[in-house]
Amino acid sequence: MNRPVSSGNAELLAENLSYEINDKLILTDLSLAVRSGEILFIEGGNGSGKTTLLRILCGLMQADEGRISWNGESIQSALLDCYQQLTYIGHATGVKSDLTTIENIRFFSAISGLPASSDIQSALEWVGLSGYENSPGRHLSYGQQRRIALSRLMINSSLLWILDEPFAGLDKKMIEKLQDRFVEHADDGGLLILTSHQSIDLNKMNSIRIHLGN
Amino acid sequence: MNRPVSSGNAELLAENLSYEINDKLILTDLSLAVRSGEILFIEGGNGSGKTTLLRILCGLMQADEGRISWNGESIQSALLDCYQQLTYIGHATGVKSDLTTIENIRFFSAISGLPASSDIQSALEWVGLSGYENSPGRHLSYGQQRRIALSRLMINSSLLWILDEPFAGLDKKMIEKLQDRFVEHADDGGLLILTSHQSIDLNKMNSIRIHLGN
Amino acid sequence: MSKVDKLWLWFHRMASPAYFYNIAGRLLPWIAVATIILMLVGSVGGLVYAPADYQQGDGFRIIYVHVPSAWMSMFVYMVMAVNSAIFLIWHIKLSDIVARSSAVIGASFTFLALVTGSIWGKPMWGTWWIWDARLTSELILLFLYLGYIGLRSAIDDRRVAGRAAGILALVGAINIPIIHYSVVWWNTLHQPASVSKLDNPSIELSMLIPLLSMALAFKLFYLFIVLVNSRSELLEQEKRSQWVKELVTSQ
Amino acid sequence: MNYRNAFMAMLIRDLRIAFRQRAEIMLPVIFFVVVVSLFPLAISPDPAVLKTIGPGVIWVAALLSVLMSLQNLFRSDFDDGAIEQILLSPYPGALLVLARVLAQWCVTGLPLILISPLLGLLLHLDFHIIKVLFVSLLLGVPYLSMVGAIGVALTVGLRQAGALLSLLVLPLYVPVLIFGSNAVVSAAKDMSYNGQLLWLSALLVIATTLGPFVISSALKVSCSYR
């Protein structure tokens, strides 16, 4: 497993974000900061704007107002550097139904700029998909597909992880493993932003909570 | 709210189900029975065959071997009667992204044979979507879309509910409410089959558990 | 302050919503009056004073609608493309509004040119339509407009719709000359089916004046529509900003 | 249980969705117009040529537009899971499917038929020929919709459905194409064209009576695997 490249003092900072859609204010004047070693847990009921916030943070959507900076630079100007440090996993997994598990993982690692030598086999074992190396994605259950997406967290050496409901669809054993991995990532100086409706035990981690919505 | 039409002694019986796909045995010789007032909770890790089993039980897929009967009659011959008594909610919600919340609910109730007079407003309030009556489905968050699908459980008077991970994507408040509704349904003589990865408190209910997979 | 800086300053001021709103509000009545006057001059001049054509009789008078709308159809697309570029590069919302309000009216001008042309064509060529270069380009231009409008209306988030449609408008603008020349060239190769009388250089002064005043009236009418649209659109978009609140309370 | 209610609910749902996405109504028509106008560009602008190829071109273009508009007939219902609810409804699948196809026809087939005279003008067809063209499309297009829907139901679970669909469906379209375009060609030659129109009507009756049943069982099959 690779360690994050620089464990220095990375920081993601969002100031006064506002986002409105079709006359509905979804985010109003929201500020947050995450630093190396910290875990930001975003809570909130259904429809409180968690997904929207995460997509704005990783640049997939633009906030109407406010600014986001990565290590002091505005995210617009530091975009490519930031993307090299970013892993985002959303509601949709990006798993291709016609590629096998191995091929899926290899493709992800190639386009996220990882060396081809990355240890894919151990990542596969970690997500409990050994035995399914050559099954095409469409033959896998919902939870198994999500596991493929999550395997990137094992190969990856990026600093900033933004995960939208990473526990959805997973069984208990996998949730445990994932939580351990999060702690490890934070200990290595990584940054983590996640949402979840499952109440998870983040006490052992250096975690901050933000509550969205009323 | 409507009560199930006949609270007599309905029974869903599955005997010796087997299902194989691409040389993978997914279900082997599985039998189960659910009666009025019972809740069947199907557990199992990712990929253990829960979704497959539920789809077979409600007739969307055919088992390779074994038979399923509803109130003593084979499900093939009692299909229409059975469908009148069945509510199935799967991973996908069936919510149309161009229809408003109200229109979506009304359509569901129309094709499941409910009277047009059904109390849609109270169902809306129950799922916490009042205020979103006229928002098209695509404007809703993942959890809100799932809530629309679940609103049918409030309007519905069918006996047999088959629910695949009904708690996925819901926030805690909604999960509570849903659990209460399940107990109520069982008390009214309904049958309920569900899967979930979230450990829920079914002790207060008359529940049976089946564990799939190793 | 250099000239360029001054220009920039002016540009930014114009692009500031509050300033634009006020200026546009003051201009509107004048534009409306001018449009009506020019329209009257054009139609009276065209229908009454201009002599009947020795070949085409009174039928030719449709020229006073046809030619201005044909001119406008191309002009408006250019305005739309330029504004789309400004919006995509500098994120000036006003440009997006101009582009959007241009689309519908531009499509209407194009449609009008096609319809009046066809009506004129029936007595002229004995048929409603020929696949002449200019006519064909005009038809394709209508499709480009419709594509732009279709894309815009299919996306319901205004910000996204603006950017997506902007890209389309630019791609279309690059293509318009190519389309135009390919069609012209295709036509000369094929020997057009019947002799088109579109190119008629000699034109009398008594015909020219009404024609020009109609053309100007069409332009002003377009300007009027765009300004009205922009103003209401601005209020809508900026409803949370300070100047709109002041505006509302002051009334 | 109220059959009429269920039918109307389905019909209204689909009309509503179509009208919400305003573009959907116009687009097959525009596709039709654009495809027809490609031919003078590709072949020749000469009125004499256009007159001879006109009926055939309009018929082929109509056929392709119907095919194009059908592609998404069950797609969104399939993707979002609504199809499972329709199949599990206590009402007969054929009834609901009929409503679905009818809605589709109102929204795409009908406008296409209505605009066809204009295209006839563009291709320099005479007035009495345009009349025959109109009638032949009126009889033929519903058949195209119904038969196309069978193909869609069979391919809805597949990824590259579009092209496969055309492979399945186009051969079935051939008879209608032949009768339809031939009726117009005969009219142009001042020959009788009643035979062709009768054939078209017969095909239409068969398609609308059997179609819904075939479609609903095809849908069931498509949904029984992933």
Added chain:
Amino acid sequence: MNYRNAFMAMLIRDLRIAFRQRAEIMLPVIFFVVVVSLFPLAISPDPAVLKTIGPGVIWVAALLSVLMSLQNLFRSDFDDGAIEQILLSPYPGALLVLARVLAQWCVTGLPLILISPLLGLLLHLDFHIIKVLFVSLLLGVPYLSMVGAIGVALTVGLRQAGALLSLLVLPLYVPVLIFGSNAVVSAAKDMSYNGQLLWLSALLVIATTLGPFVISSALKVSCSYR
């Protein structure tokens, strides 16, 4: 960071997916063949007629096949979320998009070009005319793919994308259609056709250099809302 690796990963992924769904490779070709063969049925089987309409018909059919095959270019990536991963990749979007379009062209455009001589024979075109047809398609089809991809990228988030796509893209196809089919017609008249082929090459160069950038920014826009 290795640009070549990323490009190849994307290309190989798409080729692999295409070859897994064997049908995908054959189908646009089959669509092409079927559409062309509708015309003798709809218009006339007379060799003299077919000779005159042949080049135009083959070009229009090629154009529609490309359009048809493009419809799902980014759809599955969009639906399953892969597009977000592509956009968030540290490599330039234009590079990955170029690989995507190239793969698509290998799988659908190329076979279509290769089969075109056969269709020329079916429509009674002479051998030297078929040669020109082949070259014109070789130059024109990549342009069609690239420009079509822009339209796809703009409409990928929309429901009724198919029909809207054709409205956006077909007008932009007009120049290629004109130059392409005219090159063949000129060849048939023993006139020079170099001018047309040069035009086609020029258009191709413009499209392939600017296209990827336009496509990737259009994709970004399409993904920035739901």
